[in-house]
Amino acid sequence: MSNLDHLFQRNLEWATAIKERDPEFFTNLSKQQAPDYMWIGCSDSRVPANQIVNLPPGEVFVHRNIANVVVHTDLNCLSVLQFAVDVLNVKHVVICGHYGCGGIEASMTDHEHGLVDNWLRHVKDVYRFNEDKFEGLDHHQKHNLLVELNVKEQVRNISNTTIVKNAWKAGKELSIHGWVYNIENGILKDLDSVVSSA
Numbered sequence: 001m002s003n004l005d006h007l008f009q010r011n012l013e014w015a016t017a018i019k020e021r022d023p024e025f026f027t028n029l030s031k032q033q034a035p036d037y038m039w040i041g042c043s044d045s046r047v048p049a050n051q052i053v054n055l056p057p058g059e060v061f062v063h064r065n066i067a068n069v070v071v072h073t074d075l076n077c078l079s080v081l082q083f084a085v086d087v088l089n090v091k092h093v094v095i096c097g098h099y100g101c102g103g104i105e106a107s108m109t110d111h112e113h114g115l116v117d118n119w120l121r122h123v124k125d126v127y128r129f130n131e132d133k134f135e136g137l138d139h140h141q142k143h144n145l146l147v148e149l150n151v152k153e154q155v156r157n158i159s160n161t162t163i164v165k166n167a168w169k170a171g172k173e174l175s176i177h178g179w180v181y182n183i184e185n186g187i188l189k190d191l192d193s194v195v196s197s198a
């Protein structure tokens with residue numbers, strides 16, 4: 001017997017509740033996926049993509065990593081992006097950061113956290129690129145600003161991938177959006193950094 005039986009129980013209740021509302025839900029969804037949205041977010045357990053935008057299975061193609069970073073040499077993230085854009089033809093790629101992000105916070109200190117510190121170098125770079133903007137701010141303000149600047153940097157990184165550039169060159173309808181989620185009230189904020197052409 002698994003000591004995670006409660007999760008299987010919850011799964012059964014969830015699937016049963018959906019089937020009660022829509023008996024064909026899983027049958028229809030099993031035939032294809034056609035999401036309009038790709039979500040790149042933080043791995044933080046408090047920031048679940050589908051739930052935040054209140055969308056059911058089948059609507060959001062998701063990639064998550066610590067501090068929602070898009071690195072040009074990260075084959076994992078780039079493969080998800082490429083499949084979303086080239087094969088699924090998503091119309092929107094959302095990069096969503098969040099206030100209170102442990103990854104952002106860790107990048108602002110010199111404490112050692114292990115391997116992840118190497119990953120967070122990318123966030124430290126964002127701080128370094130924008131160092132002058134942080135002058136005179138308290139720690140909380142610095143954190144929030146770095147969360148936002150990190151999202152904007154990733155919007156830029158996504159827009160500069162060959163995947164997105166080629167999609168735009170081919171005339172595809174595709175927008176990149178930068179959002180921040182507030183874990184204190186559940187509300188999303190649009191950073192107005194949408195990019196929709198090369």
Ligand code: CO
Nearest residue numbers: 042044101102
């Ligand atoms: Co986070």
